[in-house]
Amino acid sequence: MQLSPRQQQIVAIVKRSGPITSQQIAEELNLTRAALRPDLAVLTMSGILEARPRVGYFLSSKPSQALVAEEIKKIKVGDVKGLPRVIRASASVYDAIVNMFIEDVGTLMVVDEEGHLEGVLSRKDLLKAAIGGGDLQKMPASVVMTRMPNIICTTPEESVLTAARKIIEHEVDALPVVRPVDGQGKKLEVVGRLTKTTITRLFVELGEGGR
Amino acid sequence: MQLSPRQQQIVAIVKRSGPITSQQIAEELNLTRAALRPDLAVLTMSGILEARPRVGYFLSSKPSQALVAEEIKKIKVGDVKGLPRVIRASASVYDAIVNMFIEDVGTLMVVDEEGHLEGVLSRKDLLKAAIGGGDLQKMPASVVMTRMPNIICTTPEESVLTAARKIIEHEVDALPVVRPVDGQGKKLEVVGRLTKTTITRLFVELGEGGR
Structure with a gap:
């Protein structure tokens, strides 16, 4: 899986400011929450971000592993x-x-x-x-x-x-x-x-x- | 090599806003440039960041590879x-x-x-x-x-x-x-x-x- 530029931005924001709500991420990117939803779904499903109700998004405890997996998957x-x-x-x-x-x-x-x-x-x-x-x-x-x-x-x-x-x-x-x-x-x-x-x-x- | 929390913050800032000067990074982290210098040295020497005079710091073209190497080296x-x-x-x-x-x-x-x-x-x-x-x-x-x-x-x-x-x-x-x-x-x-x-x-x- 290859992260899109926007997904990379989201990861950087969460890395810096997490835990952070999707509303706050959306504001920082000048987007609506709805526009952000697919990217957040991808990032949580792939294990890069985790989400907790009433807390927000934070980096998974295994962020580097997710990046390693991302790199390995690119090699043909x-x-x-x-x-x-x-x-x-x-x-x-x-x-x-x-x-x-x-x-x-x-x-x-x-x-x-x-x-x-x-x-x-x-x-x-x-x-x-x-x-x-x-x-x-x-x-x-x-x-x-x-x-x-x-x-x-x-x-x-x-x-x-x-x-x-x-x-x-x-x-x-x-x-x-x-x-x-x-x-x-x-x-x-x-x-x-x-x-x-x-x-x-x-x-x-x-x-x-x-x- | 394991990045410290502050080094991870710096990488996230450069990822989001690079090229960025050390002065700008220092401001964002509420630190002096002098306090930041050791971390920036580590990050450039390890190949995660690159620096160009009058331009600033930017993510190396091989940032993920450096992180992959870091993860692999940990496994015994x-x-x-x-x-x-x-x-x-x-x-x-x-x-x-x-x-x-x-x-x-x-x-x-x-x-x-x-x-x-x-x-x-x-x-x-x-x-x-x-x-x-x-x-x-x-x-x-x-x-x-x-x-x-x-x-x-x-x-x-x-x-x-x-x-x-x-x-x-x-x-x-x-x-x-x-x-x-x-x-x-x-x-x-x-x-x-x-x-x-x-x-x-x-x-x-x-x-x-x-x-």
Whole structure:
């Protein structure tokens, strides 16, 4: 959520003069109380302001947290995504593991001849195959990968917050960042990857004030 | 860094009326310019306010980022750490992999008879062992683990920011959270683990304003 200039003004007034009634805020801004009502509703619902009858509006005890949330919600997947590392579904599990070490990644995207997303291979998938006892050089990656349409994806336009929530809820290490190449959204071009490492790095940048 | 009430007032005034001179801020707060100087110095040095001669103070173009950084720096490892999952160094690589699946973790802590940290086992270590071609049921975990004193650790008192920086710089998935049990800090009790998942979950909580 992005505060409008007027909402920011209201927060500044409440920060300075709270507890303050909506009537007093309205006077300071040369507005009617009715005109102010939607903004006050947004600010209280989002947890930035709190209101008590006969007292007025005051800053929530968690104002900074609300500002942090506001900042985090602005960041898009496209701002932080990494390059995708891809292999073909016909590659062996052994080759996939070697590839993972060479590229130094924890997740590989599996694509078809046209570069469209077919599957995702995690370290967990490959470990499971490795203790299965088969011949890793002969087993194709397609046997152990998670395949379409069961892959959890994100897009460059999605917020990193939403993407991070998908990572936690679906218990995966990485999401392919995709763009649909047909009308039905069945064919997906892989344009990047978003991982727990991406988010940890972003967390460090935010903590250093560097974004 | 935690802003004092007066510093917060100054930020609110500058947010509302900036660019504004220190004289004007002082008048609004019924203070002398001299009394205000230390607070203004703190606020400009921390990057929250900027000052231009003959113009006055205005909010830095990155004010919210500074506040985000401030909030993130407050969070300690002890506030968010998870439970450690441990095995013994004598366990086989096969048992370690099975354990990892049962516990649903990506990193196991290896401890001695007294519960002191001896090593760390990642999915990467186990995958490397798996393609090595040996008998995983006979190979002890101690052969493939990262061992003391090469383990990157954190403590409950350390900030999550510092711990996250270690994860990125040393390219590991998880840190054991430890407490020294002797004077030299050579024997470490494992009291938790901090992983990229922990940080991703924390990122989601911060983005939802829920911490």
